[in-house]
Amino acid sequence: MDLLTGAIGSRDDEGRSTFIVDVLVDAFSDLMAASPEGFRSKFRKMAAEPFAFYRGSACLFYADVARLDDPWVDDRTRRVWIQGDLHAENFGTYLDGDGVLVFDVNDFDEAYVAPWTWDLRRLVASVALLGWSKAFGDGDIDALNEAYLRSYLAAVRSFSGGSGEREFALTRQNTDGPIRAALQRSRERSRRALLDDLTEIEGEDRVFRAGPGVRRLDDAERAEVVAAYEAYLDTIPPARRWPDQAYAVHDVVGRSGFGIGSAGLPAYNILVEGPTEALDNDVVLSMKQAVRAAPSRVVDDPEVASWFHHHGHRTALSRRALQAHADRLLGWTALDGVGYVVAELSPYENDLDWDDLTEPRELRDVLAQLGRATARAHCVSDADAEQGLVAQQVEDAILRVVGDREDAFVADLVAFGRDYAQVVRDDHRRFVEAFRADRIPGVASTDGTMETWHG
Numbered sequence: 001m002d003l004l005t006g007a008i009g010s011r012d013d014e015g016r017s018t019f020i021v022d023v024l025v026d027a028f029s030d031l032m033a034a035s036p037e038g039f040r041s042k043f044r045k046m047a048a049e050p051f052a053f054y055r056g057s058a059c060l061f062y063a064d065v066a067r068l069d070d071p072w073v074d075d076r077t078r079r080v081w082i083q084g085d086l087h088a089e090n091f092g093t094y095l096d097g098d099g100v101l102v103f104d105v106n107d108f109d110e111a112y113v114a115p116w117t118w119d120l121r122r123l124v125a126s127v128a129l130l131g132w133s134k135a136f137g138d139g140d141i142d143a144l145n146e147a148y149l150r151s152y153l154a155a156v157r158s159f160s161g162g163s164g165e166r167e168f169a170l171t172r173q174n175t176d177g178p179i180r181a182a183l184q185r186s187r188e189r190s191r192r193a194l195l196d197d198l199t200e201i202e203g204e205d206r207v208f209r210a211g212p213g214v215r216r217l218d219d220a221e222r223a224e225v226v227a228a229y230e231a232y233l234d235t236i237p238p239a240r241r242w243p244d245q246a247y248a249v250h251d252v253v254g255r256s257g258f259g260i261g262s263a264g265l266p267a268y269n270i271l272v273e274g275p276t277e278a279l280d281n282d283v284v285l286s287m288k289q290a291v292r293a294a295p296s297r298v299v300d301d302p303e304v305a306s307w308f309h310h311h312g313h314r315t316a317l318s319r320r321a322l323q324a325h326a327d328r329l330l331g332w333t334a335l336d337g338v339g340y341v342v343a344e345l346s347p348y349e350n351d352l353d354w355d356d357l358t359e360p361r362e363l364r365d366v367l368a369q370l371g372r373a374t375a376r377a378h379c380v381s382d383a384d385a386e387q388g389l390v391a392q393q394v395e396d397a398i399l400r401v402v403g404d405r406e407d408a409f410v411a412d413l414v415a416f417g418r419d420y421a422q423v424v425r426d427d428h429r430r431f432v433e434a435f436r437a438d439r440i441p442g443v444a445s446t447d448g449t450m451e452t453w454h455g
Contacts, residue, residue, distance in 0.1 A: 017430040020060060021440055027059035027297065031265070032442035038256075038265075040443050043435050050421075050428040051087075051129045058085050058110055058122075058294035060427065064420075065121055066298035072409060073115040076397040079304070081321045081381035081390055083374075084110030084295050086119040087126035088354065091370055093186040095348040096169075096325035097240065101186055103170040103179050103369070104323060105377050106349070111318030112295040113304045113389050116378060116398060117413070120149065123374065124417030127367065129424060130354065138418060140360040144367045145417050149410045151371030153402065159379045159395045168376050169324070170369060178352060178362070179369050186350040192280045194347040199251075199271060199282070206271060206282050207251040215254035217268075225252050225268050228335040229287065232342045235316070235331035248273040250282065265289045266335075269345065284345040285329060289338055290315045307389055310339025319343075321381040321390075 025032075032039045046056040054061070083090065083105045090107045124145040131141035159168070172183045199206040208214060217225065226249060233247055251271040267288040274281040290311035299305075308314040312332035320326045329344045357363050378398070382390045402409050434440060 013430065016427070017434055017439075019063075020057075020427055020431055021434055023060050023063045024057065025441060027292075027294070029442055031291065035265075036443055043440070043443060047428075047432045047435055049133065050425045051126070051133055053428040053431055054126060054129055054424050055085075055087055055089070057427075057431075059297060061122060061125075062118070062294050062298045064423070065118055070115065070117055072117050072401055072412070074397075074401050076392055077117075077401050078115045079113055079301070079390060080116040080378055080394055080397075081318065082112060082114050082116065082119040082295065083108065083322060083377060084112050084114070084119070084293055084318075086123045086374065088123065088130050088370075089126075089351060091373060092349060092351040093183050094323075094327070095186075095346060096323070097328040098325050100169065100171060100325070101183050101348060102325075103175065103183055103352075104373050106351075108315055108319040108322065109291065110293045110295065111315065111322060112293040112299065113301070114295040114299050116394070118295060119374060119378070120152065120413055121416055121420070123148065123370070124413055125420040125424065128417040128421035131360075131363075132421060132425070134358060136360055142414050142418065144360060144363055145414045146410055147364050148367040148371040148374075149413055150406070151368040152375045153398075153406055153409075155372040155375035156379060156395045156398050159375065160393075160399060168372075170373055175369060176365075178357060178366055182350050182352050186348045189347040189350070191283075191347055194284065194345070195280065195282055198269070198284060198345075201279065205250045206279055208253045208269060208271060213256045215256070217252060217254055221254075222252055224335060225270070225287070228333040228340065229270055229285075229342075232287070232331045232333035232340075235333070235342075236329065240328040242275050246273050246275050246283075255286075265291065283329070285342055286345045287333065287335075287340050287342045289335075290332075290341045304389060310334055312339030312341045314339075315341040316343075322377040324376070324380045 028039060042056060046053045085107060086105065090105060091103065092106045093101055093103050094106060096102050127145050127148065128141050131144060136144075155168075170179060172180055172187070175183065195206060198208060200209050201207075210216075229249065229252075249270060249272055253269050255267040255269050265288060267286065270285040270287060272283050272285060274283040292311055293314065296305065308317070310332075312334065316330055316332040319330055327343050327346070329342070331342045333340050333342060352366070357366065375395075379395045382392065382394045435443075
């Protein structure tokens with residue numbers, strides 16, 4: 001596997017296992033100390049199959065990819081706003097700040113300013129893993145990744161010389177097939193249904209229902225959370241603000257029970273008045289602790305690192321940069337000196353259902369659309385005056401570095417996706433063996449003891 005020699009070195013199986021454990025511990029030790037149970041659950045989910053392991057180990061991917069000698073990255077294209085965890089399942093629908101249902105990249109916990117190809121490499125490896133899990137042949141997997149990459153470059157070309165990336169979006173009007181079906185499912189949802197699921201009417205107002213993952217706060221903690229919420233209000237752009245009464249707080253609860261990427265992270269739900277006094281227009285906000293972005297662990301760029309007040313600030317600015325019309329309630333705050341990202345808990349967010357896509361031909365157009373969505377996210381970020389980190393026109397910088405070598409570029413990244421997927425499958429086995437043997441420190445054993453790794 002010559003392509004990846006520079007990334008994974010010449011470690012034997014045991015050496016690679018030690019490297020995997022060391023990278024995971026370096027990335028997650030603080031969070032594991034805060035919630036060993038949450039991380040044991042996270043690692044159980046990662047152990048289920050290679051794709052789940054890949055989703056939960058972005059830090060390992062970047063520890064590898066940062067060592068690649070990447071011919072498609074130069075001084076200009078090494079500073080592009082990337083989504084940071086661009087696997088196949090991190091695309092979905094949302095209702096943008098202008099009230100339009102859009103299919104786009106989502107989940108900005110790992111977003112950062114970094115080399116542009118890192119998103120593409122992470123995506124093509126995920127497609128190779130997904131295709132392998134569906135028993136697609138290598139030729140079919142390569143063709144899907146080629147469709148994605150060529151669509152990405154075609155969209156980048158279409159944005160060059162104008163501002164079309166801000167107007168472009170995947171909506172019900174210009175999509176069909178599985179993506180349009182996902183948008184239609186979102187359209188059929190309602191805020192009323194979400195409110196009825198999470199809240200109940202008590203007296204004159206709604207309050208949160210009791211239930212799994214819901215935690216009532218004592219007076220002191222509630223006061224701290226409300227103070228952090230009030231500080232968040234100052235981060236909403238003035239042009240996006242509702243009248244002050246819309247932000248009146250009705251109820252606050254602690255929340256737990258997030259997915260693979262958010263194990264053990266403190267979070268709160270805040271119920272506010274919304275744009276009108278009608279009970280059906282109440283709004284649920286999520287205030288979730290943000291964590292360090294995986295790409296930031298390997299990017300040596302002090303200016304980028306110093307730009308952000310904390311990880312919540314970075315997460316919110318990243319989403320505003322990568323989405324042309326982000327949630328009008330998106331913002332950030334801090335609690336006990338730790339950054340949190342705040343956004344609406346929206347009923348209109350809906351992921352693409354990959355389980356029902358069982359043939360390569362069903363995925364080909366989907367991958368082409370994902371290529372367009374990725375290009376739009378990369379290229380629109382240079383127009384966000386609020387962040388200022390990406391000054392050049394991203395589309396022109398990308399086209400300049402690729403030049404007339406599109407075929408070579410596509411062949412390079414397709415081969416990377418195929419080869420790195422094999423690395424991940426091998427790493428998944430190594431991870432499972434290390435986890436079963438209690439070789440990962442900071443995660444409680446089944447009997448409640450703590451094991452120490454002597455690798």
